[in-house]
Amino acid sequence: NAEYLVGVGDELTLIQLNEGEIVVTNIINGIDIDSKVDDGETKKKTTSSQSETVIQSSGIVGTKGNILLLGLGSIKAANRTLNDIRTEVRNILIRNGLAPSFQLEITKFKSKKAFVIGKTILGNLNTIPITNLPLTLREVMVNYDFRPSAYNTTIINLTRDIYKFRMTVGQLFNLQTPDIFIQDRDIIEIDDALASATRTNTVRV
Numbered sequence: 637n638a639e640y641l642v643g644v645g646d647e648l649t650l651i652q653l654n655e656g657e658i659v660v661t662n663i664i665n666g667i668d669i670d671s672k673v674d675d676g677e678t679k680k681k682t683t684s685s686q687s688e689t690v691i692q693s694s695g696i697v698g699t700k701g702n703i704l705l706l707g708l709g710s711i712k713a714a715n716r717t718l719n720d721i722r723t724e725v726r727n728i729l730i731r732n733g734l735a736p737s738f739q740l741e742i743t744k745f746k747s748k749k750a751f752v753i754g755k756t757i758l759g760n761l762n763t764i765p766i767t768n769l770p771l772t773l774r775e776v777m778v779n780y781d782f783r784p785s786a787y788n789t790t791i792i793n794l795t796r797d798i799y800k801f802r803m804t805v806g807q808l809f810n811l812q813t814p815d816i817f818i819q820d821r822d823i824i825e826i827d828d829a830l831a832s833a834t835r836t837n838t839v840r841v
Contacts, residue, residue: 639717640768642697643747648713649694650705650725653737694743718742718768742768750818752776754826766820773816774808776824786828793825 642648693706701714708728713721718740726736748766764776773794787806794801796819807813818824 639719640742640766641715641717642713642721642742644697644699644701644714645746646697646713646742647694647744647746648697648703648705648721649692649741649743650708651739652691652693652707652729653735654689654691696744697747748820750776750820750822750824752780752824752826754780754824754828764818766818771818773818773824776818777805777808777826780826789828791827793823793827795823795825 691706695703695705697703697713701712702710703713704710705725708725711721711724711728722740725738725740729736729738745765745767749763750766750771752762752764764771773792777792787809788804790805792803792805792808794803794816803813808816
C-alpha cells in the first residue's frame with residue numbers, strides 16, 4: 637500500500653508553538669515596612685519568564701492543489717505525502733527565523749472515496765472516505781448489514797476502473813482469500829438477488 641497522497645478537498649490543520657517575548661520582573665526580597673534596610677539599599681531579585689502561545693490554522697486544498705496556512709503562505713499540497721508537506725513547512729519556519737515547533741495533520745479526508753450500493757443499505761448510494769489507514773473489503777462488509785446465513789447467497793461486485801470482480805460473502809471471508817484494499821472511486825455493490833432466486837414458498841392446497 638502506497639502512502640496516502642493529499643488531494644483536492646482535504647483539510648490540513650497546523651498547530652504551531654509561538655515563543656513570545658521574555659518578561660523580566662524585579663521582586664523585592666522580604667522587606668518589612670517597619671524594618672530598617674542595611675546600608676540604605678534595597679535587595680532585589682530578578683526573574684525572567686518566557687510566554688508561549690499556540691497558533692492553530694486550518695486550510696482546505698483548493699482546485700489548483702495549493703493550501704493557504706497562516707504565516708506560511710501558499711503551499712503546494714496535492715499529490716504529495718504528509719511528510720513532504722511537513723518538510724516544506726519546517727524549511728519555511730527555519731528560513732523565517734522561527735523554531736520549527738509545529739504539528740501538521742490531515743483533519744478531514746475528502747479527496748478520495750469509494751461508493752457502496754445495495755439492498756442492505758436501502759438502495760442508497762453511500763460513500764466511504766479513503767484515509768491514510770488501509771481499508772479492506774471485509775471491513776466494509778462488516779460495517780454494513782448482511783446476514784451470516786447469507787454467506788453463499790449475497791453477491792459482492794467490486795468495480796475498479798474497467799475491471800469487475802464478483803464473489804460471494806462466503807468467498808470473501810474465506811481464510812484463503814487475500815486482503816482486498818479499497819481504492820479511490822471503487823464501486824461496491826451488495827446484491828441479495830441470488831438469495832431471492834433460491835427462495836421457495838410452501839403453500840397448502
